[in-house]
Amino acid sequence: xxxxxxxxxxxxxxxxxxxxxxxxxxxxxxxxxxxxxxxxxxxxxxxxxxxxxxxxxxxxxxxxxxxxxxxxxxxxxxxxxxxxxxxxxxxxxxxxxxxxxxxxxxxxxxxxxxxxxxxxxxxxxxxxxxxxxxxxxxxxxxxxxxxxxxxxxxxxxxxxxxxxxxxxxxxxxxxxxxxxxxxxxx
Amino acid sequence: xxxxxxxxxxxxxxxxxxxxxxxxxxxxxxxxxxxxxxxxxxxxxxxxxxxxxxxxxxxxxxxxxxxxxxxxxxxxxxxxxxxxxxxxxxxxxxxxxxxxxxxxxxxxxxxxxxxxxxxxxxxxxxxxxxxxxxxxxxxxxxxxxxxxxxxxxxxxxxxxxxxxxxxxxxxxxxxxxxxxxxxxxxxxxxxxxxxxxxxxxxxxxxxxxxxxxxxxxxxxxxxxxxxxxxxxxxxxxxxxxxxxxxxxxxxxxxxxxxxxxxxxxxxxxxxxxxxxxxxxxxxxxxxxxxxxxxxxxxxxxxxxxxxxxxxxxxxxxxxxxxxxxxxxxxxxxxxxxxxxxxxxxxxxxxxxxxxxxxxxxxxxxxxxxxxxxxxxxxxxxxxxxxxxxxxxxxxxxxxxxxxxxxxxxxxxxxxxxxxxxxxxxxxxxxxxxxxxxxxxxxxxxxxxxxxxxxxxxxxxxxxxxxxxxxxxxxxxxxxxxxxxxxxxxxxxxxxxxxxxxxxxxxxxxxxxxxxxxxxxxxxxxxxxxxxxxxxxxxxxxxxxxxxxxxxxxxxxxxxxxxxxxxxxxxxxxxxxxxxxxxxxxxxxxxxxxxxxxxxxxxxxxxxxxxxxxxxxxxxxxxxxxxxxxxxxxxxxxxxxxxxxxxxxxxxxxxxxxxxxxxxxxxxxxxxxxxxxxxxxxxxxxxxxxxxxxxxxxxxxxxxxxxxxxxxxxxxxxx
Numbered sequence: 031x032x033x034x035x036x037x038x039x040x041x042x043x044x045x046x047x048x049x050x051x052x053x054x055x056x057x058x059x060x061x062x063x064x065x066x067x068x069x070x071x072x073x074x075x076x077x078x079x080x081x082x083x084x085x086x087x088x089x090x091x092x093x094x095x096x097x098x099x100x101x102x103x104x105x106x107x108x109x110x111x112x113x114x115x116x117x118x119x120x121x122x123x124x125x126x127x128x129x130x131x132x133x134x135x136x137x138x139x140x141x142x143x144x145x146x147x148x149x150x151x152x153x154x155x156x157x158x159x160x161x162x163x164x165x166x167x168x169x170x171x172x173x174x175x176x177x178x179x180x181x182x183x184x185x186x187x188x189x190x191x192x193x194x195x196x197x198x199x200x201x202x203x204x205x206x207x208x209x210x211x212x213x214x215x216x
Numbered sequence: 217x218x219x220x221x222x223x224x225x226x227x228x229x230x231x232x233x234x235x236x237x238x239x240x241x242x243x244x245x246x247x248x249x250x251x252x253x254x255x256x257x258x259x260x261x262x263x264x265x266x267x268x269x270x271x272x273x274x275x276x277x278x279x280x281x282x283x284x285x286x287x288x289x290x291x292x293x294x295x296x297x298x299x300x301x302x303x304x305x306x307x308x309x310x311x312x313x314x315x316x317x318x319x320x321x322x323x324x325x326x327x328x329x330x331x332x333x334x335x336x337x338x339x340x341x342x343x344x345x346x347x348x349x350x351x352x353x354x355x356x357x358x359x360x361x362x363x364x365x366x367x368x369x370x371x372x373x374x375x376x377x378x379x380x381x382x383x384x385x386x387x388x389x390x391x392x393x394x395x396x397x398x399x400x401x402x403x404x405x406x407x408x409x410x411x412x413x414x415x416x417x418x419x420x421x422x423x424x425x426x427x428x429x430x431x432x433x434x435x436x437x438x439x440x441x442x443x444x445x446x447x448x449x450x451x452x453x454x455x456x457x458x459x460x461x462x463x464x465x466x467x468x469x470x471x472x473x474x475x476x477x478x479x480x481x482x483x484x485x486x487x488x489x490x491x492x493x494x495x496x497x498x499x500x501x502x503x504x505x506x507x508x509x510x511x512x513x514x515x516x517x518x519x520x521x522x523x524x525x526x527x528x529x530x531x532x533x534x535x536x537x538x539x540x541x542x543x544x545x546x547x548x549x550x551x552x553x554x555x556x557x558x559x560x561x562x563x564x565x566x567x568x569x570x571x572x573x574x575x576x577x578x579x580x581x582x583x584x585x586x587x588x589x590x591x592x593x594x595x596x597x598x599x600x601x602x603x604x605x606x607x608x609x610x611x612x613x614x615x616x617x618x619x620x621x622x623x624x625x626x627x628x629x630x631x632x633x634x635x636x637x638x639x640x641x642x643x644x645x646x647x648x649x650x651x652x653x654x655x656x657x658x659x660x661x662x663x664x665x666x667x668x669x670x671x672x673x674x675x676x677x678x679x680x681x682x683x684x685x686x687x688x689x690x691x692x693x694x695x696x697x698x699x700x701x702x703x704x705x706x707x708x709x710x711x712x713x714x715x716x717x718x719x720x721x722x723x724x725x726x727x728x729x730x731x732x733x734x735x736x737x738x739x740x741x742x743x744x745x746x747x748x749x750x751x752x753x754x755x756x757x758x759x760x761x762x763x764x765x766x767x768x769x770x771x772x773x774x775x776x777x778x779x780x781x782x783x784x785x786x787x788x789x790x791x792x793x794x795x796x797x798x799x800x801x802x803x804x805x806x807x808x809x810x811x812x813x814x815x816x817x818x819x820x821x822x823x824x825x826x827x828x829x830x831x832x833x834x835x836x837x838x839x840x841x842x843x844x845x846x847x848x849x850x851x852x853x854x855x856x857x858x859x860x861x862x863x864x865x866x867x868x869x870x871x872x873x874x875x876x877x878x879x880x881x882x883x884x885x886x887x888x889x890x891x892x893x894x895x896x897x898x899x900x901x902x903x904x905x906x907x908x909x910x911x912x913x914x915x916x917x918x919x920x921x922x923x924x925x926x927x928x929x930x931x932x933x934x
Contacts, residue, residue, distance in 0.1 A: 088487070095483035096476060132333060132476045133340050134433045149419075149432075191484070 067209035069182055076169040078105060080184050080209045081162035092190050093130050093137065093153050100127035100193050101160040104185040105168050109178060110212065116181060120169050127193060128156035142193075176215045184209035224292055225270035232263035239501075251498040258505040265512065287523040294515035295508065302504045313496050321486055333479045336472035340464075343442050344431050347462060350385035351429050351446035355458055357381065364392060365450050367400065378403040382460075388441075391459040392448065395424065400456070416457065420445040423457050440464045525553040529560055541568040605701040609653065613637050616696065625679070625703055627672050645671055649681070649701075656683035656697055667704070678705040724773040731766050731773070738762040775893045782897065785823035785904055792818045792860050796853050799831055806839065812852035820860040820924045822905050827924070830898040830909065834864040834920050837894070840887075841868030841918065850917075855926075859907075862922040870915025879911060898922075 068079040080103075089099050103124040108116035125142040130153075137156040140147040150156050163184075174180060186208045236259045241252040269291070276284040354360060360381065363374035378390045382403055389404035397416040419432045423445040431444040441461050448456040485492065528545050535543045541564055545557045599606055605622030609615055615634050623632065626649070631641055642650030648668045656664045662685040670677045680702040687695055742759040749755045793814050800811040831851075838849045847867040854861045871879065878884045880899040885892030895909075902909040906925055913919035 091487060092484075095487070096480035097484055097487075131433070132479060133336050133472050134344075135337060135341075136433075 065184075065209045067182070067184060067211045069211050069213045070165065071171055071213075071215065074171055075167045076107075076171055076174065076213075077165045078163060078168045078182060078184070079165050081164075082158065083161045083186060083208055085157045085161050086188075089157065089188060089190075090153055093128055093156060096130050096132040097190055098127060098129040098192055099160065100125055100189045102187040102189060103163060104187070105166075106183045106185070107169055107174075108181045108183070110181050119173055119180065122168050124163065124166065125193065126160040128160050130156075171215070174215050179212055179214045182209075182211050182213060183207055221289065221292060222273050223270070225266045225273060229263045229266035229270060232259055232266065235259060236263065239498075251495060251502065255498050255501050255505065258502065258509065262505060262509060262512075265509075284523075284527075286526060287519040290519035290522065291512070291515045294518070295512050298511040299508060302507055306500055306504050309500050310497055313493060317489060317493060321489060325482070326486075329475070329479045329482055332475040336475045339468060339472065340433070340442075343462060343464065344433075344444075346385075347387075347431050347442050347444040347460065348429055350387065351444045351458060351460055354381050354385065354390070354460070355429070355446040355448060361448060361450060364401075364448055364456060371401070374401050375403055385460070386462070387460045388463045389461050393420075393457040393459065395454070395456065397424070397457075416459070417443070420457055420459065423447050424454060427454055434461075439466060440469045522553075525557055529557065532560065532564075536564060536567070541571060603703075605703075607638075607699040607701070608696060609638055609699065610694070610696040613639055615641075622701060625672075625677075625701055626670070649699075652681050652683065653697065653699065656685065656699070659683075659685065662687075668701075676705075677703055678708045680704045720776045724777045727769065728773045728777075731770055735763055735766040735770075738766070775897075778893070778897060782900060785826050785901065787821050787823050787905070789819050790822050790824045790827070792820050792853055792862075795824065795827055795831065795862070796851065798828060799835060799851055802832070803835060803839075806849070808842070808846055808848045809835075809839075810848055810850050812850070814853035814855065814860075816855070818853075818855050818860055818926070820926055822907075822924050823901075826901045826905075827922075830901055830922055831862060831864070833894045833898050834922070838864055838866035838868065838918070841870075842866050845869075858926050860924045860926060862924075863912075863919065864922075865913075865917040865919045867917045870918050871911070873914070876911060876914050880909070 065081055065083050070077045070079070083101075092099050103126070105122045105124070107119045107121070109119055110116055123143075127140050127142065129138045129140070130136075131138065136149050136151050137153065138147060138149050139156050139159045150159070168182070184207070186206055236256055239252060239255060239259070241256070273284075273288050276288075357377070360374070360377050363370040363377055367374065374392075378392070378401060382388075382390045382405065388406070389402070391399055391414075392401040393416050394400050397420075399414070417432070419430060422428050423430055424447065427447040427449070429444065429446045431442060434441045434443055441463050443459065443461045446458045446460075447454045448458050525545070532543045532545055543564060544561050599617075599619035599621075602619060602621055605625040606617070606619045607615065607622050608617035614637050615632065617634060618628075618632060622628065626646060628646075638653060639650065642653075648670060652664070652666055652668065655666075664681075664683045666681050668679040668681050670679055681699065682702075683697060683699045685697055738759050742756070742763075746752055746755060796811060796813050800809075803809045835849070835851065842849060845868060850863070850865040852863045852865075854863065875886060880895050881892075882896040883892040884896075885894075899909050902922060902924075908923045910921050910923070911919070912921050
């Protein structure tokens with residue numbers, strides 16, 4: 031006589047599908063509100079200005095209690111397709127971090143992309159720096175075609191603690207879409 | 217299994233759905249909520265399985281599948297046994313975590329960390345304050361400013377002054393930069409570590425441009441250095457920058473940074489307190505759900521393994537109950553259930569063998585019973601249809617059996633039934649039967665035959681009685697007496713008739729021969745001697761009497777001869793209508809005869825001459841009966857149930873009751889000149905045609921009916 035494992039029936043499968051639908055709906059309902067974004071350009075470069083993104087009390091509290099906070103901006107430029115997925119033109123990641131020093135009551139703010147670092151003494155200065163992208167160059171204009179509509183999507187992931195302290199923390203970083211704008215070059 | 221137990225999986229599934237809604241994460245997938253979603257998934261799978269199992273249990277309640285109840289009980293019991301302790305462990309663990317969290321994040325720890333941090337911050341602030349205060353003092357030192365203004369002539373004086381100020385302020389080094397940020401003077405408490413001068417930091421530029429006193433904390437080579445910048449002025453103009461630094465004590469720095477790290481860690485944990493609790497709860501729940509799911513799977517498998525042989529046994533027993541003894545359970549585990557299965561197989565095999573033996577015995581008994589019933593049926597039929605009366609008496613003298621012929625033969629009363637004693641019944645006219653029985657009982661050779669003369673219904677019957685003594689052996693034997701009574705009256709009558717016929721024939725032959733010469737002689741006398749006699753009247757009277765009586769004797773002898781030598785009928789197909797037509801023509805002179813022909817042309821099987829003889833006899837009798845009244849005579853034909861009927865009716869004088877009883881007897885006549893043989897001969901002819909001649913009505917009208925079969929009769933030998 032052999033052991034036989036019970037097999038989940040169709041009803042369990044149906045329940046799992048319903049559960050998946052609930053999961054997707056919950057994610058859609060929890061999507062954040064979009065922040066204002068401005069796309070500007072000159073002869074050579076496309077610039078992006080976002081924010082300031084509303085900084086939660088949790089971020090302020092973390093900085094106040096000495097925990098480093100990093101804003102990871104992901105800017106994606108796509109060519110809009112009506113009947114197919116968008117064609118990605120470029121993607122740029124900017125990481126801005128504020129590291130508080132409780133002993134000296136100061137904060138070191140850094141831009142990991144440009145390696146700029148300076149010390150500020152108020153949390154507002156630090157959050158202003160990490161929560162805003164002001165006239166930030168994102169793409170060479172030569173990569174874009176005049177008359178074509180492009181979508182610029184900005185995703186933001188807020189990270190508490192030291193960067194790179196766990197590999198899986200980066201792996202599960204999804205990010206929220208905080209700004210979305212279409213642009214058509216003349 | 218109770219209804220509650222059967223509904224338990226459904227109730228648990230519903231409860232789990234409430235738990236699912238209670239644990240539904242508020243946030244999109246992040247680290248803690250990801251674990252929550254795993255729990256939700258496990259709960260959905262568990263509730264789905266319970267729902268599925270509950271529906272199956274409800275379905276099996278209607279179908280009543282063998283072993284399903286025991287299996288459900290086992291599964292529910294095993295899962296419940298595990299569910300209750302795991303739930304208790306889950307609740308207990310949650311309580312312990314709650315208590316632990318309260319202990320970890322105690323307000324005293326919180327205060328202690330705040331105070332430690334404040335202490336470290338105070339030390340650093342004090343260093344910073346002292347550094348700034350010293351810088352202000354040094355930047356306003358006129359002697360120092362004077363040496364700076366007279367450089368390079370006053371290098372040695374400047375160094376000496378700077379050294380004095382450094383020692384006075386407790387600094388570790390003092391540097392002086394010009395407007396071009398070049399190092400122009402440098403003293404330090406320790407020896408020089410290199411010849412290259414250090415560049416002025418970026419933070420010092422506001423000092424040069426704005427004239428501000430600023431400080432900065434630099435971390436370098438596992439040490440922290442407090443650096444301060446102050447402008448050097450000459451006549452209100454900035455002529456250089458003073459840079460002073462203090463190397464903080466490593467033990468203090470180490471402790472301060474440890475306090476900072478602990479504070480940060482503590483605050484992070486405090487901020488994530490709810491998350492930690494939630495993570496722990498969800499982790500415990502994952503373990504619980506995984507254990508329950510695994511236990512459920514194992515329980516179902518174990519219950520199936522355990523109840524499968526029981527289900528096979530139950531199904532096999534149902535088949536055995538329905539009469540199928542060929543059932544056998546092929547496989548069985550090597551345990552008590554296997555022993556039970558083997559016993560069941562042996563039991564069904566024995567049952568099958570016993571049933572086959574029983575069926576064989578039943579078949580033989582049925583055959584024997586059928587044979588016995590057949591014999592009994594044959595015997596009963598034989599006794600019922602036997603013209604011979606049979607009477608069976610046991611050894612005690614009680615009647616065991618008597619057939620219908622015996623009752624009819626002796627016209628027995630209702631008292632003659634099996635079980636009654638024959639001695640109590642024998643009386644009167646049946647006394648001879650009891651005497652015969654008594655004689656048989658005392659007969660030594662065991663059999664007896666006698667001829668008895670019994671008066672039954674005013675008829676004198678001639679009975680041939682035979683008896684035999686039955687002496688059975690063994691339990692199946694029967695001891696008693698068998699009496700067989702035959703009515704041999706007809707046989708005796710036939711014998712008498714035969715003897716009489718032979719006598720009549722001889723007498724007729726002997727008498728008939730001299731009658732003709734007598735008649736001729738009388739006629740001759742009448743013709744030749746009538747004129748010679750003197751008294752012709754007497755002569756005529758005498759001769760006429762002789763002739764008349766001779767003619768009567770001739771007719772009488774003719775009838776005797778006919779009765780004695782009635783020829784065998786020669787049947788043939790005869791049209792019944794022709795017989796009626798013949799009678800109508802024969803008696804056409806009589807206007808009072810009314811003939812009604814058959815409705816259809818009917819054929820009958822008869823000897824036409826003999827039938828005509830019967831009809832003529834009946835018509836003559838009817839005409840004779842109506843000779844005075846001239847009443848009408850009716851002759852009609854009819855078909856009734858495969859029988860051809862000839863009806864002769866007259867409204868004459870009629871027939872008396874006594875005459876009617878003997879009207880068909882030979883030599884019975886109411887006429888003076890009749891021989892009394894006409895209707896007897898007619899009756900005999902009808903009987904020999906397998907028909908019948910009956911008197912339907914004795915008077916008003918007198919009605920005779922001759923019945924003849926349509927089909928070919930079985931002619932008896934006359």
